[in-house]
Each structure stands twice: as structure tokens, then as C-alpha cells.
Amino acid sequence: QTKNLDISLVKTGCIGFCKEEPIVSVSIPGKALVLLRKVKPDDVERIISLALHGDVPSDRVLCTISDWDHITGNLVYGNEFDTFPEYGEIPFFAHQKKVILRDSGLINPEDIDEYIGIGGYFAAYKALTSMKPDAIIDEVKRSGLRGRGGAGFPAGLKWEITKKAPGEEKFIVCNADEGDPGAYMNRNEMESDPHMLLEGMLIGAYAMGVSEGLIYIRAEYPLAIERLMLALDQARTYGLLGKNIFNTGFDFDIRIATGAGAFVCGESTALAASIEGKTGRPRLRPPRLTEKGVFGKPTDLNNVETWCNVPVIIAKGALWYSSIGAKGNTGTKVFSLVGKVDNIGMVEVPLGTSLHSIIYDIGNGGALGKEVKAVQTGGPSGGCIPVRLFDTPVDFESLNQVGTMMGSGGLVVMDEDTNMVDIARYFINFASGESCGKCVPCREGLKHMLLILNRIVAGKGTRQDIGLLRELAETVQKTSLCGLGQTAPNPVLTTMQYFKEEYDDLISPEA
Ligand code: SF4
Incomplete structure (x- = not known):
């Protein structure tokens, strides 16, 4: 203030290098973008000094960005600090290819102008004003995009099935119910670049002829919800959601449905039930959601990352995308x-x-x-x-x-310090706690697997326990109703296959 400085402090999402956080990016007009790692409150003066004079606090500089060719707008090309490694030379970044995360940590996710400033909503404009809906579906099919939620079903094909399903009223839904322990990709994508998700859904809705979209997101992601709500408001203000988008006569809007954090609600039929206000429990398929989904209407369900891939496919083309x-x-x-x-x-x-x-x-x-x-x-x-x-x-x-x-x-x-049997027990404990209880193999089978694993980890297991554990795992896998039960035994089966000696070590020779 005393020096009358013109410095803006802008919130961004995460640039991804969690180990080095907190990271502050300093953008100096006419110079490079500098990332400062493990920043502490005491560093404020040095950061301002860097912004004013270009003096680099050498012990904190992570890298400079000068070769990230898609960056435009408020970021500046050119490396002023030759003595420091460039972005592309930092091993953590050098071996990555950022398509979805290209702007994470670099733009303000709460400002639609920053997204538009780097080419955001261009793909939606292109799709809605110059492409026929079927041509968009063909483009997504040609790109080879597969669902990023886990199953890997071809996204364009799912769009086509939903579009062809009989019925006037249909929904598109974004599955943002990310619940795997240790997984926070979708959270990062929504917190760092929420408009990318909205743009993907807008393009998909137009292609499938759907006027209502839903984002099903767990309540444990309050910042993502807050930023999505803000992004929705901004998109409506800019005419990117609502009536007559881009003067094409196409109407579309998105609302947010929050889940209470049950892991099973990531399963498609449980998710649909939860949106309808019912208990989130899976049901038998078929019918699939594309035939009978939310409120009994044909529904296309894709996860956050799948939707986020759509704008770049439309902007750069299926050929470009499929070359990666x-x-x-x-x-x-x-x-x-x-x-x-x-x-x-x-x-x-x-x-x-x-x-x-x-x-x-x-x-x-x-x-x-x-x-x-x-x-x-x-x-x-x-x-x-x-x-x-x-x-x-x-x-x-x-x-x-x-x-x-x-x-x-x-x-x-x-x-080397991890006990793999204990890891298997951790995951079975998690799955057992998240079982909705609807079918016996999952509800009872996982409980008994956990009891056996507890015995083995405590050194009280027997050879018979190992055989019983395998038998139970295979039964739960084959006979459970939904994906949760069908896949829950995987950590046990793979640790038994690859780390058998660790089970053997926990069984006493006399047992
Ligand atoms: Fe519920 Fe488990 Fe059966 Fe799925 S497998 S329906 S989670 S009890």
C-alpha cells in the first residue's frame, strides 16, 4: 500500500504438485511465470520483491513456465531466469501430458472471463452453431473416448444409445460422487476448472437433444460445490445456460444434486435412486440407465473427467485426440x-x-x-x-x-514397510462398511472375510482360514448384485496371488 503497488492476489485451483504445496505462482508482465514452492507467510515480502524486481528467491523457485504452448492470455512466454529449470524440465511435470489439467492452478476457477480468455466455451460455440448433433456424436465416437469412471464404455456410443432411446424427456448426469480412498481427481477438476465440466455437458446435451442436466456430487466436496454453483450462475449470466443458447433456439440448464457420501451411490442405478430422493441402493440391470434412468427417463451418465474431455475433442478434433x-x-x-x-x-x-x-x-x-x-x-x-x-x-x-x-x-x-494382508483388510473393511446390505453375498460375505482377515493379521489365523477366505472372495465376486460386491474381493485375491508369502508368514506353523 505504501508503495502504491498494483499487485493482484488471485485464487487458483491446484497445479497438481501436492508435495510442494503451498505453491504461489507469480506472473510478472513481460516475464515468465514463476512457481514458488512451500511458501510461508514470512515469504510475502520476498514474493513482492520478485514481482517488482524479478529477484528470484532461489531456495523456493520450483520452475518457470516458458514452453507450455497452449498457455495464452495472462500468462507470459519467455524464460527470464535461465539458471532455473523450466517447467518442462521438472521430472514431475516433464513426463506428464496435461489435457484435462492444462489450466488447473493457472486460472481463477471463480472467474468465467479467465476461462473464456484461454479459449473456454469456444468448443460449445463451434458445436452449437456449426455442427449437427449427430456429427458431434460421431466426432466423440471417432475420438475413441471411453468413460473415465472406471468401466471404460465408449462415451460416444452411450450418447447415441441415449439419443435413440424412445421418449421426449431425457437427462444427462455427471457422476461426481468420487469416493475411492486416496482418489481426488474429480474434486481437483471441479475445483480448478469448473467451466470445463459445464462446457462438456452443454455440448453433450445439445448432441443428445437433452434440456436438463444434473451434477450428482457428494456433500463432502463443499468447495467444488461452491465453485460449481458460482460457475453455473456465471454461465447463465453469459447466456451459456438457459434459453436460446448462442441464439440457436437450444435450451439447456444444469442443477446440482448432493449426495450424503455413501460409496455405493457412485453405482449408476443407486445414483439415480438417490437423485430421486430414494435410498441409494442399486437395482438389477437391465434396464440400463440409457433406457430407464433418472425418474424413469432415458439418462446418459458420465463421470466428471469424461465430460471434461469433450470440449477439447470438439475444439481440436477427434484425429488430434485419438493420436494421444x-x-x-x-x-x-x-x-x-x-x-x-x-x-x-x-x-x-x-x-x-x-x-x-x-x-x-x-x-x-x-x-x-x-x-x-x-x-x-x-x-x-x-x-x-x-x-x-x-x-x-x-x-x-x-x-x-x-x-x-x-x-x-x-x-x-x-x-517395503507395508503389510499387504493389512492393506487387503483395510479395503475389505471399507467395502463392508459401504455395502448397502441389499444382497446376502456382499452384506454377509464381506463381513466374514473381514473377520478372517482380522484373525490372520492378529496372528491367530489358520491354513483353513486362507482357503475359506479365497472361497468366500470368489463367491462374493460371482454372486453379488452390483459392482461394489462384485469387485470388493479384488484386493484380497490379488494380494493372495502376488503376496502369498505375507499371508503364510502370519500363519503360525502349528496352525
Ligand atoms: Fe448392496 Fe453390496 Fe448387493 Fe451392491 S453388492 S447391492 S452394495 S449389498
């Missing part, structure tokens, strides 16, 4: 890399990248110099993969082949 990733697994995937790994953070890589590259090139291996032992993918529904299989490419089919799954994108790293 692997055959049958195009585009990128966002992961939350957590657990006993050195570089904890939000990671985006082309599908088909190996687990090894994510955990060692980006994650820098085990935390505190420890040896990595395994990684859990797919949350409680996934499995634990040992280091010897880290060449496995991260794609839907390859992960299934080693007994786990993509899930929504949680990657929990375990090191």
Missing part, C-alpha cells in the same frame, strides 16, 4: 498418485503409459528412500500390483489382465 494414448485407449487419464511415493500429486498421462513411468519418472519412487513394493489401482474395487509387473501399461484391458482395474484413477503406492 494407445490403440483402443485414446487420450489421457488423470490419477491421484498417493501413498508411500516421493512426489505425491495429481498426474495426467497418456493412456498406455507404464506404471513404472508414473511411479518412478513422475513419482520419483518411494518416499524417504524406501523401496516401492506395490501399487493399488482402482480403489477398493481394484487390486494390488507388485513391482515386477510395473511394465504393465495403464489401460483398461491391461489392468484387468493383471487382476485389477482402472477405476476412476486412484493410485496408492505401498513400500
Whole structure:
């Protein structure tokens, strides 16, 4: 104030490098963007000094950004600080390909002008004013985009099925009920760039001829809800939601439905029931949601990340999009890399990248110099993969082949100190607590698996327990009604397959 400085402090979402937070980005007109890591209140003076004179507090500079070619608007090209590594040279960022997270941590998620300033809503404008709805669906199909919620169903095909389903009234829904332990990708996407999600839904709604959208989000994400509400208000004010969008005669709006945090409400039929105000319990399929979804109407359900992929596909084209990733697994995937790994953070890589590259090139291996032992993918529904299989490419089919799954994108790293039986017990305890109780195999089977695991971990298990545990796991997997029960035994089955010796070690020889 005394120096009459013109400095703006702008809130952004997360740039993804959680290990180095709090990070402050300093944007100096005519110079580079500088990221300062592990910032403390005492650093304010030095930060202002940097903004004024370009003096770099060398112990805190993480990197400068000069080569991120899509950045425009208020960010500035050119590296003024040659002695410091550039953004692209920091291993954590260098091995990533940011498509969905391209603006996370760089724009103010509470200001629609910043989103528009970097090309936001261009794709919606292009789609609504110059493309036929079927052409949009074809473009999404050609891109190869598969659902990022875990199942990997082709998104464009699901849109087509919903569009062709009989009935006038239909819904599109965004599944933002992210509940896997250790997973926070969707939360980051909504908190950092909420308009990207709204734009994706707007394009999808137009393509499917739907006038009402819903975002089903857990109440435990208050900041994401707040930013989405603000983004919805701003989009309505700018005529991007509501009546006659872009003067095309197309009407569309989105409302938010909050869930109370039951894990099972991420399952499509339970989610639909919860939106209707009923208890969130799964039902038998078919009929699928595309035939009979929310309020009995045909409904297209995609998760946050799937919707977020849509604007860039329309803006840059299916050909561009399908050039990223692997055959049958195009585009990128966002992961939350957590657990006993050195570089904890939000990671985006082309599908088909190996687990090894994510955990060692980006994650820098085990935390505190420890040896990595395994990684859990797919949350409680996934499995634990040992280091010897880290060449496995991260794609839907390859992960299934080693007994786990993509899930929504949680990657929990375990090191040499982790007991894998205890990990299996943790996940079964979680799934058992989240079971809705509707069907016996899941409700009772998981409880009994937990009892056996408790016995084994306490050193009181027997050889017979191991056989019984496997038998129960296979039964629950085969006979449960919904995905929660069908996949809950995966952590047990994979740890029994890959870490059998750790079970054996806990059984006393006489038992
Ligand atoms: Fe409920 Fe579990 Fe049955 Fe799914 S499998 S319906 S969560 S009891």
C-alpha cells in the first residue's frame, strides 16, 4: 500500500504438485511465470520483491513456465531466469501430458472471463452453431473416448444409445460422487476448472437433444460445490445456460444434486435412486440407465473427467485426440498418485503409459528412500500390483489382465514397510462398511472375510482360514448384485496371488 503497488492476489485451483504445496505462482508482465514452492507467510515480502524486481528467491523457485504452448492470455512466454529449470524440465511435470489439467492452478476457477480468455466455451460455440448433433456424436465416437469412471464404455456410443432411446424427456448426469480412498481427481477438476465440466455437458446435451442436466456430487466436496454453483450462475449470466443458447433456439440448464457420501451411490442405478430422493441402493440391470434412468427417463451418465474431455475433442478434433494414448485407449487419464511415493500429486498421462513411468519418472519412487513394493489401482474395487509387473501399461484391458482395474484413477503406492494382508483388510473393511446390505453375498460375505482377515493379521489365523477366505472372495465376486460386491474381493485375491508369502508368514506353523 505504501508503495502504491498494483499487485493482484488471485485464487487458483491446484497445479497438481501436492508435495510442494503451498505453491504461489507469480506472473510478472513481460516475464515468465514463476512457481514458488512451500511458501510461508514470512515469504510475502520476498514474493513482492520478485514481482517488482524479478529477484528470484532461489531456495523456493520450483520452475518457470516458458514452453507450455497452449498457455495464452495472462500468462507470459519467455524464460527470464535461465539458471532455473523450466517447467518442462521438472521430472514431475516433464513426463506428464496435461489435457484435462492444462489450466488447473493457472486460472481463477471463480472467474468465467479467465476461462473464456484461454479459449473456454469456444468448443460449445463451434458445436452449437456449426455442427449437427449427430456429427458431434460421431466426432466423440471417432475420438475413441471411453468413460473415465472406471468401466471404460465408449462415451460416444452411450450418447447415441441415449439419443435413440424412445421418449421426449431425457437427462444427462455427471457422476461426481468420487469416493475411492486416496482418489481426488474429480474434486481437483471441479475445483480448478469448473467451466470445463459445464462446457462438456452443454455440448453433450445439445448432441443428445437433452434440456436438463444434473451434477450428482457428494456433500463432502463443499468447495467444488461452491465453485460449481458460482460457475453455473456465471454461465447463465453469459447466456451459456438457459434459453436460446448462442441464439440457436437450444435450451439447456444444469442443477446440482448432493449426495450424503455413501460409496455405493457412485453405482449408476443407486445414483439415480438417490437423485430421486430414494435410498441409494442399486437395482438389477437391465434396464440400463440409457433406457430407464433418472425418474424413469432415458439418462446418459458420465463421470466428471469424461465430460471434461469433450470440449477439447470438439475444439481440436477427434484425429488430434485419438493420436494421444494407445490403440483402443485414446487420450489421457488423470490419477491421484498417493501413498508411500516421493512426489505425491495429481498426474495426467497418456493412456498406455507404464506404471513404472508414473511411479518412478513422475513419482520419483518411494518416499524417504524406501523401496516401492506395490501399487493399488482402482480403489477398493481394484487390486494390488507388485513391482515386477510395473511394465504393465495403464489401460483398461491391461489392468484387468493383471487382476485389477482402472477405476476412476486412484493410485496408492505401498513400500517395503507395508503389510499387504493389512492393506487387503483395510479395503475389505471399507467395502463392508459401504455395502448397502441389499444382497446376502456382499452384506454377509464381506463381513466374514473381514473377520478372517482380522484373525490372520492378529496372528491367530489358520491354513483353513486362507482357503475359506479365497472361497468366500470368489463367491462374493460371482454372486453379488452390483459392482461394489462384485469387485470388493479384488484386493484380497490379488494380494493372495502376488503376496502369498505375507499371508503364510502370519500363519503360525502349528496352525
Ligand atoms: Fe448392496 Fe453390496 Fe448387493 Fe451392491 S453388492 S447391492 S452394495 S449389498
